[in-house]
Amino acid sequence: MTKPAPATDRAAAPLRDDGGAVDALIDALRRLPGVGQKSAQRMAFHLLQHDRGGAEQLALALHQANLRVRHCERCHTFTEAPLCAICSDATRDAKLLCVVETPADQAALERTGSYRGCYFVLQGRLSPLDGIGTRDIGAAELLARATDGTTEEVIIATSFTAEGEATAHVLGEALRARGLRATRIARGVPIGSELEYVDLGTIAHALSDRR
């Protein structure tokens, strides 16, 4: 155990009696995002009762991922080699650099199949209230990467949340101060939406950004 387990809701404990392996498993499962006491219990019981093979597979996968997965030296996404597949791909357009918050966002962009440039993956987004500043998200590494002489345009694809917008603003200013062209992906009405059900801020932006 590398960190102490989070305090568990003792009102909803104790399920084990003498040892603590079930409780330890429930505590560990609760560290997964979106998993509370009840879900963790259900997961632990399911694995122990019906899927011991799955438990062993998960233990191995966690250990292997911890051991082998690191960040790409150029774009900071997850990879097991020094350079990720996209950064090693000579057919990608090195003049375009798309900035995303997470490898998941990068994967979503890749799945569209409509982008052939390079990426830079931040370590999340700015969140001053949580003490997450430019240093924590890797802004300096982005600036170093963007000013390496090949990049002509930086497309900022952070989320359209307050924190994502703040991150986009800060990074955009810093990039423009270094003479780079920084653009932002478009806001607008999602495909398949009926206007009636779209929030007013989005409609207002879709109107002002019309083309």
Added chain:
Amino acid sequence: MTKPAPATDRAAAPLRDDGGAVDALIDALRRLPGVGQKSAQRMAFHLLQHDRGGAEQLALALHQANLRVRHCERCHTFTEAPLCAICSDATRDAKLLCVVETPADQAALERTGSYRGCYFVLQGRLSPLDGIGTRDIGAAELLARATDGTTEEVIIATSFTAEGEATAHVLGEALRARGLRATRIARGVPIGSELEYVDLGTIAHALSDRR
């Protein structure tokens, strides 16, 4: 890996590039109940990006639980000793035996603090459509346990779902055929409910079971 990973939704893949440790982790996380592709991705990224210690803790807890957790010889709940704490507790009323579907249900009953008898934990409930019969849920072990000479009343506390009710019916018949007193926990209106919002079947039962 003790079992092959389930087929993943390849439309929502590929996140990794060269190796496969991230994908293997996502596949393994998807074996948890209630976890789909998106949640598994989010969990994997969270662990790799922000909580490597949590990943190692979970790997260890899974491995330890797999290694140490077994079923109590008397009541079949999870334990790390041959007998669980409740079965080893001489102050529990050996004349009462409460039958539940899972260790989680047993834990819920224990938390009420209103039951001081013993338990028998089934391996789930009857589900003929899924091929789960009396043999799979441990009915024979229950009958052996209930006819050991100390039990006077078997309280059947399976769920009030169709499958839980069928299980209760089958077990009740078998127990009564062996001259044992088999009772069922009460159906009725949950505490805190307004009648208006309670389903009609429950109200009908609460009426007929009035006391």
